[in-house]
Amino acid sequence: MAHYLITGHTGFKGSWLSLLLKSRGHEVSGLALEPAAESLFARADIGSDMFHDLRVDIRNRNATIEAFKQVAPDYVIHLAAQALVREGYRKPVETYETNVNGTMHVLEASDRTDSVKAQLIVTTDKVYRNDGHTRPYAETDPLGGKDPYSASKAMADILAQEWFSNERSKPGAIARAGNVIGAGDASKERLIPDILRAYESGQTLTLRYPNAIRPWQHVLDCLSGYLMLLDYVSEGGSGTWNFGPSPESFASVRDVVGIASDALGSNFSLQISDEDINFPEDEYLGLETSLAVRNLGWVGKLGLRTAIVWALGESGRAEPNYLREKINSQIVEFEVL
Numbered sequence: 001m002a003h004y005l006i007t008g009h010t011g012f013k014g015s016w017l018s019l020l021l022k023s024r025g026h027e028v029s030g031l032a033l034e035p036a037a038e039s040l041f042a043r044a045d046i047g048s049d050m051f052h053d054l055r056v057d058i059r060n061r062n063a064t065i066e067a068f069k070q071v072a073p074d075y076v077i078h079l080a081a082q083a084l085v086r087e088g089y090r091k092p093v094e095t096y097e098t099n100v101n102g103t104m105h106v107l108e109a110s111d112r113t114d115s116v117k118a119q120l121i122v123t124t125d126k127v128y129r130n131d132g133h134t135r136p137y138a139e140t141d142p143l144g145g146k147d148p149y150s151a152s153k154a155m156a157d158i159l160a161q162e163w164f165s166n167e168r169s170k171p172g173a174i175a176r177a178g179n180v181i182g183a184g185d186a187s188k189e190r191l192i193p194d195i196l197r198a199y200e201s202g203q204t205l206t207l208r209y210p211n212a213i214r215p216w217q218h219v220l221d222c223l224s225g226y227l228m229l230l231d232y233v234s235e236g237g238s239g240t241w242n243f244g245p246s247p248e249s250f251a252s253v254r255d256v257v258g259i260a261s262d263a264l265g266s267n268f269s270l271q272i273s274d275e276d277i278n279f280p281e282d283e284y285l286g287l288e289t290s291l292a293v294r295n296l297g298w299v300g301k302l303g304l305r306t307a308i309v310w311a312l313g314e315s316g317r318a319e320p321n322y323l324r325e326k327i328n329s330q331i332v333e334f335e336v337l
Helices: 012-023 061-071 085-090 092-111 148-164 191-201 219-234 253-264 290-296 304-311 322-335
Strands: 003-007 027-032 052-055 075-078 118-122 172-177 179-181 205-207 213-218 240-243 250-252 270-272
Touching (some): 118 148, 148 172, 213 304, 250 253
Parallel strands (some): 205 270
Antiparallel strands (some): 213 250
């Protein structure tokens, strides 16, 4: 049994990762900001069985270092971030402070905590400089960013690369993932939560970029890759790694809505919006994942349709503990695939 520290554990990915690690018999601690009342973390009562459940802002260098020393983990997985593209436009300074300075504080805190054996810095598929081509990005492609979120995550990625190249650093690697979906996501301006809100309220679903193509991936496929990479780092590996679905799971926003509509048995009323033209997003994003497949033996288990159906698993159910039980049952099913 190992002890994992997750930064950003109150977020969507962090909540799923906490339950996945617990299911594998590990101790899990986390540091993050206060969760939103409607978050997966709050609704599934994930903090109730964590070893440490700390409220720390990673922009605070000293508080972050002290929290790491208090937890004394074996492994660190850095997920904490301002993770929304459109929120980055609204709050650029906060986005850069969290994603760049916060990452630096986490790296320093890991290095100053004797117990830490290895660490994983999670960035995003949006770190790649988008030159308008329609091929999947490989780890060797140049980084860049045309909006505060993308630019700040590219900066954090480059920072981590530099940090890991120095002898001062604990072993580490960088993971870049695509558009992750799964049950319990309550975030604003994400497609699956927007679909569920429209379905449950009977209101019109507004699509801002209906033809935008993204690499949709179930959160368990993504997280299993992260943990395989962290094991690889523990054995002396390093580098930057993509985790995303096979090309047949690259799909447009409109196509995802169509699959979800079929699964829910409802025909949504759609509205195409041009109200946010000042918040542009790239038309195509895809990831080339042969490095992880070849060197880690990682492969995505869930295709696009299954990933969407699993992500819609909480629809229409509000009973206490249902969401946590649903996620744990999906974890059990996933582990034997």
